[in-house]
Amino acid sequence: xxxxxxxxxxxxxxxxxxxxxxxxxxxxxxxxxxxxxxxxxxxxxxxxxxxxxxxxxxxxxxxxxxxxxxxxxxxxxxxxxxxxxxxxxxxxxxxxxxxxxxxxxxxxxxxxxxxxxxxxxxxxxxxxxxxxxxxxxxxxxxxxxxxxxxxxxxxxxxxxxxxxxxxxxxxxxxxxxxxxxxxxxxxxxxxxxxxxxxxxxxxxxxxxxxxxxxxxxxxxxxxxxxxxxxxxxxxxxxxxxxxxxxxxxxxxxxxxxxxxxxxxxxxxxxxxxxxxxxxxxxxxxxxxxxxxxxxxxxxxxxxxxxxxxxxxxxxxxxxxxxxxxxxxxxxxxxxxxxxxxxxxxxxxxxxxxxxxxxxxxxxxxxxxxxxxxxxxxxxxxxxxxxxxxxxxxxxxxxxxxxxxxxxxxxxxxxxxxxxxxxxxxxxxxxxxxxxxxxxxxxxxxxxxxxxxxxxxxxxxxxxxxxxxxxxxxxxxxxxxxxxxxxxxxxxxxxxxxxxxxxxxxxxxxxxxxxxxxxxxxxxxxxxxxxxxxx
Amino acid sequence: xxxxxxxxxxxxxxxxxxxxxxxxxxxxxxxxxxxxxxxxxxxxxxxxxxxxxxxxxxxxxxxxxxxxxxxxxxxxxxxxxxxxxxxxxxxxxxxxxxxxxxxxxxxxxxxxxxxxxxxxxxxxxxxxxxxxxxxxxxxxxxxxxxxxxxxxxxxxx
Numbered sequence: 170x171x172x173x174x175x176x177x178x179x180x181x182x183x184x185x186x187x188x189x190x191x192x193x194x195x196x197x198x199x200x201x202x203x204x205x206x207x208x209x210x211x212x213x214x215x216x217x218x219x220x221x222x223x224x225x226x227x228x229x230x231x232x233x234x235x236x237x238x239x240x241x242x243x244x245x246x247x248x249x250x251x252x253x254x255x256x257x258x259x260x261x262x263x264x265x266x267x268x269x270x271x272x273x274x275x276x277x278x279x280x281x282x283x284x285x286x287x288x289x290x291x292x293x294x295x296x297x298x299x300x301x302x303x304x305x306x307x308x309x310x311x312x313x314x315x316x317x318x319x320x321x322x323x324x325x326x327x328x329x330x331x332x333x334x335x336x337x338x339x340x341x342x343x344x345x346x347x348x349x350x351x352x353x354x355x356x357x358x359x360x361x362x363x364x365x366x367x368x369x370x371x372x373x374x375x376x377x378x379x380x381x382x383x384x385x386x387x388x389x390x391x392x393x394x395x396x397x398x399x400x401x402x403x404x405x406x407x408x409x410x411x412x413x414x415x416x417x418x419x420x421x422x423x424x425x426x427x428x429x430x431x432x433x434x435x436x437x438x439x440x441x442x443x444x445x446x447x448x449x450x451x452x453x454x455x456x457x458x459x460x461x462x463x464x465x466x467x468x469x470x471x472x473x474x475x476x477x478x479x480x481x482x483x484x485x486x487x488x489x490x491x492x493x494x495x496x497x498x499x500x501x502x503x504x505x506x507x508x509x510x511x512x513x514x515x516x517x518x519x520x521x522x523x524x525x526x527x528x529x530x531x532x533x534x535x536x537x538x539x540x541x542x543x544x545x546x547x548x549x550x551x552x553x554x555x556x557x558x559x560x561x562x563x564x565x566x567x568x569x570x571x572x573x574x575x576x577x578x579x580x581x582x583x584x585x586x587x588x589x590x591x592x593x594x595x596x597x598x599x600x601x602x603x604x605x606x607x608x609x610x611x612x613x614x615x616x617x618x619x620x621x622x623x624x625x626x627x628x629x630x631x632x633x634x635x636x637x638x639x640x641x642x643x644x645x646x647x648x649x650x651x652x653x654x655x656x657x658x659x660x661x662x663x664x665x666x667x668x669x670x671x672x673x674x675x676x677x678x679x680x681x682x683x684x685x686x687x688x689x690x691x692x693x694x695x696x697x698x699x700x701x702x703x
Numbered sequence: 704x705x706x707x708x709x710x711x712x713x714x715x716x717x718x719x720x721x722x723x724x725x726x727x728x729x730x731x732x733x734x735x736x737x738x739x740x741x742x743x744x745x746x747x748x749x750x751x752x753x754x755x756x757x758x759x760x761x762x763x764x765x766x767x768x769x770x771x772x773x774x775x776x777x778x779x780x781x782x783x784x785x786x787x788x789x790x791x792x793x794x795x796x797x798x799x800x801x802x803x804x805x806x807x808x809x810x811x812x813x814x815x816x817x818x819x820x821x822x823x824x825x826x827x828x829x830x831x832x833x834x835x836x837x838x839x840x841x842x843x844x845x846x847x848x849x850x851x852x853x854x855x856x857x858x859x860x
Contacts, residue, residue: 216832220758223813227760235761237713276858283860294860313844317855332842340846349856351847369836379833494837507858528825532812537805543734543793548741555825 175199178421178435180407180450182206183261184680185667185687186441187390188304192691194397196698201433202399203423205406206240206258208387214377221373222493222529229376231265232631233257240404242583242590244445249594251476251633253445259403260387262443262634263680267375268383269498269521270310270354271677272301272685275320276507280568280673284508284515286599287568287673291644291653292689298322300685300692308384308684309362312354318503327359330368335490335524335559336499342618348504353521354681356384357496363389372493372527405431408587409454410438410663416458417702418663424585437662437694437701441687444474444636444668448575449590451640464640464657464665469650471576471639473569475674478596479632480604482611483560484620485553492556493527505610506676514602516566518676520611525558538624559620562629563607565600566676569638573597596628604628635679640669654697655690661702666690715764719756722780723770728752729782730773731811733793743824746815754814765806772796772803 176198179186190202215224226235231254233241244253256265275294280287298320305326312325329352332340336352343350357368357378368382381388395401404426411419411432420434440447448471452462462470491499500522508515526534531554535541542550573594581589596604608625615623643649646658651670657663666687668679675682694701719727731746744751759766773781776792784792796804815821819829828835 214833218831219817219829220813221831222817223758226809237761274857275860279860283858313847315851317850317853318857320857329844331839332844332846333839337840337842337846340842344846344849347849347853349850349853351850352844369834370839371832371836373832380836491839493832495839503856507856528816528822528827529813532816533809536808536812543797544790545736545738547735548738548743552741552825 174420174434174436175201176435177201177437177439178203178433179439179441180421181261181441181443181446181667182259182391182401183441183443183667184263184386185683186261186439187386187394188307188684188687189439189441189666189691190399191307191390191394191397192688193694194394194399196695197398200399201435202401203405203407203421203433204259204401204403207403208259209264209377211377211379211381214379216371216373216377216379222527225373225376229265231256231375231634239584240406242587243581245578245581245589245591246633249476249592249633250596250630251478251594251628252630253592253636254631254634255443255445255636259391259401260385263385264377264387265375266634266678266680267498268356268496269678270312270356270681271501271519272319272323273675273677273682274318274506277673277675280516286515288643288648290672291642294320297682297685297689300688301681304681304684304688308356308389309358309365310354310356311359313352316351318349318351318506325354327362330355330357330359330496330499333491333495333499333524336522338486338490338559338618339500339522342614343502345617346614348502348614350500350502350522353498353501355496355498358382358384368496370495372495372497374496406583406585406587407450408585410440410450410463411454412456412458412463412660416660418660437664439664439666441667444639445575445590445592447665447667447669448639449577449588452577453588459659464650464659464663466659467647467650469641469648472571472574473638473641474573474575474592474594475567475569475635475637475671476594476633477567477635477637477674478565478600478604479629480563480608481560481626481629482563482608482615482623483558484615484623485557486559486619487557489556490559491524492558493525493530495524497523499524505607512606514599514606516568516599516603516676518563518565518603518607520614521562521564523560523562525556525560528555531555531558540622559615559618561611561614563604563611564676564678565603565607567600567674568597569641569673570597575639635668635674637668637671637674637679640665641672642670643672654693664690664694712763714761715759715767717759717763719759719766723767724752724756725782726770726773726780727755729789730793731755733789734811735815741824743821744818746811748818751814751818754818755810758810758814762806762810765803766810769803769807
């Protein structure tokens, strides 16, 4: 099989790789996808067993360094306050996301023009809107239409998740302050949808949905793509993309499930390995013609890493709230999302409103923060904390900075001897000022909700799920890695479709935008098939 | 006997020695004692200790280090100290903190708060989330009326 040239070789079977595979399948071209991990069975997910909370820090930890599965690659993130998170397998990060489903705002695509920071994207919200909509239909979104934080036209397929006890407390507090809030769009189905069962509030969405209600691409895009003829090869880790004398990509060398080194020739190579894995692979694909890494004549590959600094602010109320009895994220507030000249920072942030914590998370975090005593007082104190936590996360717009970057570690390797990524990242000054503002507002909100014993975790160390910007798109080959429709400036049959493309990060979870971009690029490729390499 | 024959897992030896088990149980008794008021066992309960002993997993090396440090602070066997001295050692241990104690504490708490008796005492059903799930009050979205009334807040481009 591997000596047969295929039309399209996709590397990575996560959010973007799946969307591209499905979209391109209708061309009837021969498409192969190589994925370093395997399929995950719903019966493997932690919510099936009594140790469900513990396994979220074990074999289903979002940290590859902690998880340490054979398909994981280590990440040297010692030089970053935010640690890199991911999941390697069919579905990629969608196996292990909260299903939170915001879009970027129109202003996110024009930050240079509007606010003088970052760069403008080469695409607009209006251009992506049809692909956001298409992706929403494919993934299935639960939510409430009419959110005044977004332009009209965003219509969720299903009703929102329950407001719950926590949501009612939060909503009243927001209303007292006159601030925006809204039930967050969420891809856990509140009704049976496209073969998926409805959510039954297992409340353990992030480390995989045992019910199958959460839209991970292993159960949304991939079954359709495979039925349409795409071949998905699992446990195949790519070590480098090869190029010919003409500088074009010729295919990829990879280790198959037995550890055998193989080669897959291809007319077109599509990289979908996320904002860390993509620069890692392209840097590891350096050659005499591409000495600084493939598609890196601009020296932008791996730079401009944006991680979305997350800050947790939480407190306790006297009445019982939801705890871990519903999807962890319930509401969002975009009150402080857009730039306000009166503030000392540009751009903005959202509040992600959570329902609460389960008993183990409550006990371990309170133990670590010294809130939960040892000895005879332990039980009474725990009962004042259990199911009484109100917590929110602050997600700030992380602007691109060249020194925040992914390089190859000179020593650390994965199980196949491929160099591991090394992360150098600091939280920027604008983000830092934004965080200070947000913490003050969060404290006010919690106090208005009646919370006491308010604590702040700044930043949350294990929050580096949003790995963005390391192969950004743009019209200028000197300042970007790919063009306006995802094709590498340097290699005309190499495409990138994942979060690496982001020009700015916005202040929201990126998966819906990653997939909308992937569908947009696939559409552009289909429209240009006759002139794809010109 | 078998340790020499089989390579240790990457995360360290998953087996506690008898001496380590004694120290661990004594530490757990100080950390979370039994309570008649709340009708719960202590963390030194035999079932919970058995759960802890088989749950070292990725934290095995950290647990061994934490228990060795406990013995150093105790100047010998922590379990053989009288309760007052044990509490003094515990105060020092907790004041020092560190990742090894965090890992050990996390395992103890993970096992304690999934014990049937403890979950029942908290008003929870002792079961995994799947397949029964949970029910939440739907709430009243009329609470959003002030937000709707205020109108759009997104920025025109």
